[in-house]
Amino acid sequence: MSTPAKGAPGFFSSQNKRSEINEWRLMLSNEKEGVRKDAVKKVIAAMTVGKDVQMLFSDVVKCVQTNNIELKKLVYLYIMNYAKTQPDLAILAVNTFEKDATHPNPLIRGLAVRTMGCIRVGKIVEYLADPLRRAIKDKDPYVRKTSAVAIAKLFDIDKQMAIEQGFIESLHELLTDPNPMVVANAVKALSEIAENSEQVTLDFTPDIIRTLGAALNECTEWGQVFILDALSTYNPRDEKEALEISDRVVPRLQHANSAVVLSSVKVILRMMRWVGNADEVKNLSKKMSAPLVTLLSSEPEIQYVALRNIDLIVQRRPGILAKDIKMFFCKYNDPIYVKLEKLEIMIKLASERNIDTVLLEFKEYATEVDVEFVRRSVRAIGRCAIKLERAAQKCIDVLLDLILTKVNYVVQEAIIVIKDIFRRYPNRYEKIIGTLCANLETLDEPEAKASMIWIIGEYAGNIENADELLEIFVETFHDETPQVQLQLLTATMKLFLRRPEVTQDLVKQVLKLCTDESENPDLRDRGYVYWRLLLSDPAAAKNIVLAEKPVISDDTSTLPKNILDDLINHIATLSSVYHKSPELFVSDYKKKSSTLPNRSPSPPPSQSNQDVFGTSQQQLPPPTTTTNKSTDLLGGLDELLGGITTTAPIPTSRQSHPSDDPFGLDSMMMPDSNYQQSSSSPMVKSIPKNLLLSAQKGQGLEIYGAVVNQQGSIKYSLSLSNQSQQTLTGFAVKFNQNCWGLAPTGPLNCPALYPGQTENVMLPLGRQSQANTTKKNNILQVAIKTPQFPQPVYFQDKFNMTVLFENHGKLGEQDFLNAWGSLPDELATELVPTQPGWNKEDVRGVLAGHNVFYVANHSDQTAVNYYYSAKFVFDGQEYVVVMELMFPNGSNRFNLSVKIADMTFAAVISENISSLLLQ
Known part of the structure; x- marks a missing residue:
């Protein structure tokens, strides 16, 4: 009867014998190779499950003297794991490493070099130079490709040694190797080194580019990705070279691996920047469309990644997929995250040619069972109306059909959307207000209520029973959210200013509710502002409250051009999935630009035109404040407002709460009453604002900004947007110490930010006498805090040094x-x-x-x-x-x-x- 073979699970089933270490030691010194192999396997298994077996180090190292590749790999694995804790004993294996590096078997030569590179011990690294230098010149391509990776590991351990020993130059030589896998590994190694060093750059020549293009056809799929990523950093000399590179890459679009397809698209998009021929651009775009659509037949996870990348491509070059919008129609079994991404792309691809088909699709989605998807679909119809003016009526007709379904959440979302359409096209579609008002009592969501109240207030002159409609909300005033209360106060003021003779009691009631009975500081402040406006200057109140609103713009392309171009350069990476630049989520990311060899400039001629075409702008004088004592245009305001407190309560000081506050923001908190609207002169030359803080990281606060120079004064131009459901007030800001000594010279004067509101502010900056000069860069680290945040939010900004x-x-x-x-x-x-x-x-x-x-x-x-x-x-x-x-x-x-x-x-x-x- 034969005994059962020892399978792998047997090595992990420990019997917890007290003498097993001694037993393994005896097995490791056994003359039979098979016994030693089983012993090493048991040691490796124990090491894998977390047992300490470093006391067997010298016994295991002795087993490395063998020609059995399997046993040698196991011993090398053990050495790599314990070399850090036993550096002195690891030296015992150096002779074996050096001997194996000259072994006749190329697999053993490559294994020795790879293992020495993985041992991150300084004493071992000293012995790596000679075997690695031989491996680079080895006749076997397996050893050469292993040496390329080992150079990258050596550079990570000891940069100075890698540079001084000339390994970087050797890596450049491997780029012209006849074996494609060696080329791919060399490219990847150089790319990793360049990302972590300012001394090494990917400086490709046209000859190397041709070599990389030729290697594409013979590499493995991941080798192709390495080469394509390297090609995406190359700046071609002219249009002809850009087309040549594109022609080399186009066949990769048919690859089965989605990573290869996306990397190929990235290269072609970059090369298209140098192509001026419209026919060539159209031809390349046509070749990319089918492979991108094919990615949508993959697994849902790959679909999602592909859709996030396609979203960027469509914003940059919508013509590539303009005729393939039907391929983005949602399937019934698509996961919700895939459906939402398809919705976004459909909105971006919607045009007057295909809007009928798109609206039918959105209308169908609005009847599904997933409430979130239905809401997004209804909102998509509104976004199409805002984007396409000629198709707005068709979109409204679809929204009215959805309202007639009487499905509660559909009706409410449709009202929210129609409010935005009214803001986009004022006084154009007010005929549908009656249909909206018929559904007033079904509203139970704050945003829908606030939207309906805004419509009533904005078109109060056209709604005969506007006061009765608003009274419905006044009856439940204290039960409403601050968003609804604020909107109700403003709508009541609009109605009163248009029809004062029938709404005096209503406005008095609402103002009293806001100022005397509300605990919300924003609501009280706005109530007092309106009350004082009515008392001091009713004409000014009318001009302010009933002023024309700025028309909202299309938000289909949400990314600024400079950020979009940066993300296009990072297609097929996490950056394109997150839609964030790498420096925002990768620590120590170094954004490097392509460099040229050093050269001396041609000397300037002795005589030349010295004109400077600068644009001078005069400083605008601050607006003068005057008191307008006009007559009581609306009549009886003193009597009307007599029952309301005539003095605003003094804001109580905020009590700071202990928290992690490295910027010392608690001492800088300012009450809202200190807010003053500052007037700023126009900039000499605008610098585009970048996304500094996303709403996800900013607890609902989103910030775009840029440091600018206004007539010699340095200021921070910021756009603050509230994407949360609460009102943000009392902003405080502080800078971390920086090498320029830049710091705010005044408070962040931003008014209260209501949900969905955006404010542009200027923060004056000055330069302190003491600056941190340990690190010279153009990075500002900023903290912002409000009483509504449990902790401050932080962001960093790479400002333009020319300011x-x-x-x-x-x-x-x-x-x-x-x-x-x-x-x-x-x-x-x-x-x-x-x-x-x-x-x-x-x-x-x-x-x-x-x-x-x-x-x-x-x-x-x-x-x-x-x-x-x-x-x-x-x-x-x-x-x-x-x-x-x-x-x-x-x-x-x-x-x-x-x-x-x-x-x-x-x-x-x-x-x-x-x-x-x-x-």
Whole structure:
């Protein structure tokens, strides 16, 4: 009778014998290789489940002297796990590693090099250089591809050694290896190294690009992804090269792996920026449409990732999928997260040609059982109406049909949507108000009630029984949410100002409820404002409350252009799924720009035009405050408001709560009564606002902003949006210590933010005398707090450094030459592609608006060079910046070179200047 074979589970079933360590030790010293292999397996199994077996280190290491690859792998695995805790004993295996690195079997040679790279012990790393150098030149491609990965690991452990020993140059040589897998590993290793080092860049030449393109056809699927990601960082020399790269990549669009498809799309989209021929662009777009649609037949998880990427592509180039909108129709068995993404894309692809089909689809969705999906579908109809003016009537007809279904949540969502349509197209569709009012008593959701009240107040002049409709809500005033109460107060004021003779009792009742009986500070404040307006200047009250509202805009493309372009460059990564730039969620992410070899500029000519096309703007005087003592236009206001308290209560001081407050915000909290509307002069040149804080991370507060320079005054231009369901008040802000000493010189004067409201504010900034100079960068770390937040919210912002440039930074020609010659030879270079319609003659005006001054120009048969200068102060010292912009003849890109005494600033300045020119 044969005994059962020992399966893998047997190694993990410990019998907890007290003598098992001694038993394993005896087995490890056994002469039979099979016994030693079983012993090592048992040790590895014990190590895997968390048992400490490091006392067997010397016994296991002895087993490495074998030609059995399986046993050798097990021993190497054990050594890698315990080398950190037993560095001295790990040295015992070095001789074996070096010996195996010259073994006739390439698998063993590769295994030795890979294991030495995985052992993160300084003493072992010292012995890695020679075996790794031999592995790079090995005749077997398996060993060479293993050496490429080992170089990346070596760089992670000891950057200086990897650079000094010339391994980075060796890695560049592997890019031209005849074996495609070696090329793929070398590309991936270089990419990882470049992401973590400012000293190493992916500087590909056209020859290397051709090698990478040829290797695509023979690589594994993940090797293709590595190569495609590297190609997506390359800036082609001209349109012809961009088309050549695209032609190489197009066959990858038919790959079965979705990662390969998305990476190919990323490369083609980047190359299309250099293609000016409309027919070629159309051809490439057509080739991408079918593969993108094919991704929607995959598993739901892959569909979701594909849809998030397609969402970005559609915002950037909607023509790619304009004719494939039916492919995004939702299936009955799609998960809710897939359905919602398809809805977003359908809204973006909706046009006057396909709106009838889209509306029929949305109407069908509104009859499903998933309440959240139904709400989103109804809201999608409204967004299509806002986006397409000619189709607005069709959208409203569909919404009216849905209201007639009498389904409670459908009716309420439709009313919310119609309110937005009224704001988009005022005084155009008021005929449907009667249908809306017929459903008044069915409303039970705060947002729907607030929307209906807004409609009644806005069109009170057209609704005969508007006062009776508002009285329905007044009866349950104290049971309503603050959102409804605020809207009811404003609607009552609108009705009173239009029809004062029949609504005096109603407005008196509502004002009394708001000021005397409400505990909500925002409601009380607004009530007192309205009351004082009516008493002091009814005409002004009418002008303010009944003023024309700004027309809302289409929110289909929610991402600013600069953020969208950045996300397009990160397609097929988490960044494109989150719709956030990598630096927002990846710690220590370094955003690097492509660089060019150092070169010396052509000397500026002796005589040149010194004009600076700057735009001067005068400081606007602050508005004067006057008291208008007009007659009582509405009659009897003193008597009407006589029963209401005539003095607003003094705000009580807020009591700070102990919390994690590294910015010291509790001492900065300001009551709302301190708010003053500041008047600011227009900016010399606008800098686009970036998303600084998302609503998800900001507890409902979303912030876009940019640091700007207004006539020499540095300010933070912020747009604060309240996406939560509560009113946000009493904002306080504080900066963490930064190398520029930038800090607020006044409070964040923002009025109360009601749900869904957005306010633009200017925060004045100044430079403190003491600055943190340990890290030189252009990053601001900011904290904001309100009484409604249990903890402060934090964000960081990479501001444009040109806002700190002085207005006296212009140099003469000789001073420029002297400065260029005296500064270090090192250059920060940036290769910048231009957009269609970009005019290089406008460069002077754009840069002059940011205190970057034109000095001279020089042209020859190959290029036109422009020279600029700027100055800024850092840590009490003035720095001179000299720049050269070279426009090669016949090229759709330009080279920007920057020199400065402290090259720490050069890369930042180069990146910021190029971003200004491409706005």
